[in-house]
Amino acid sequence: MSEMIHTPAPNHKPHHGTVASYVIGFLLSLIFTLVPYYLVVQKILEGNVLVTTIIGFAVLQLIVQVVFFLHLGREKKPHWNLIFLLATVGIILMVVVGSLWIMHHLHYNMSATDVRDKVASDEGVYQIQGTPTGTCANGTGENYKVELKDNRAIPDHVEAKQCDTLTIINLDAAPHDIRFGSHEMLIPYAGEDGKNIRPGRNMIITLTELGTHTLHDHTQHDLSASFTVNR
Numbered sequence: 001m002s003e004m005i006h007t008p009a010p011n012h013k014p015h016h017g018t019v020a021s022y023v024i025g026f027l028l029s030l031i032f033t034l035v036p037y038y039l040v041v042q043k044i045l046e047g048n049v050l051v052t053t054i055i056g057f058a059v060l061q062l063i064v065q066v067v068f069f070l071h072l073g074r075e076k077k078p079h080w081n082l083i084f085l086l087a088t089v090g091i092i093l094m095v096v097v098g099s100l101w102i103m104h105h106l107h108y109n110m111s112a113t114d115v116r117d118k119v120a121s122d123e124g125v126y127q128i129q130g131t132p133t134g135t136c137a138n139g140t141g142e143n144y145k146v147e148l149k150d151n152r153a154i155p156d157h158v159e160a161k162q163c164d165t166l167t168i169i170n171l172d173a174a175p176h177d178i179r180f181g182s183h184e185m186l187i188p189y190a191g192e193d194g195k196n197i198r199p200g201r202n203m204i205i206t207l208t209e210l211g212t213h214t215l216h217d218h219t220q221h222d223l224s225a226s227f228t229v230n231r
Contacts, residue, residue, distance in 0.1 A: 022068065022069070025064055025065075025068025029061060032057045036053065036058075039054075066085070141164040142160070142161070143165045143166075144158045144160050144164060144165070144167070145166075145168075145169060146166065146167070146225055146227075147169050147171050148170045148172055148176050149172060150172070151220060152222075152223060153223055153225035155225070157226050158225070158226075158227040160228070160229055161229065161231065162208065162210060163206065163208065166205045166227055167203070167204050168202060168215070169201075171199075171200075175198045176197050176217045176219075176223065177217055178196075178218075179193065179216060179218040180193070180194055181213075181214060181216075182214065183216060189205065190205065190208045190209050194215075207227070212229075213229070214226045
């Protein structure tokens, strides 16, 4: 009888870390948890800086968990588990970052207020649930232009009639944060708080409120203009 040749089965035992590696991983995890907690409770950082810092510590926490506890990258080649993990994380990041990028640019280029104003103007909607939309019931009249150039408003005063329109055009290389009223007291005009006008873009206001009103760049004290609306 022929003898059967037995080939030893490959060793697929998972890699286990040492006590020292587990202790180091535990201490690092503890540090990366307590530091963000301390920053939040003590209010050392605020706003976007705080959010970015917390996200950074979360990424470090993920790396510690993967390396010291899941032992990804320590198994014998090929590192399939590590490759699959990196591919999954990459796909998730592309989907999330791409979605945020799309939503940011949609909001930046056409906000909900812009859509509302365009629909109201096109349809001649004068009020929505008793609140003026900034349009006139009988349409609009003449259009006046104020150009923002060299950090100045040209002209600095406009005389108009009710239901005329005022177009503010940014011809500078930097954006202008246009607000109504004074720097100390912001006063909305016709339901509009203002708008951040990017270079080459404009803002159109329907002049529905009578009287003399002022507008200014809230980030600069020198750029300002006024307009008077008569019947």
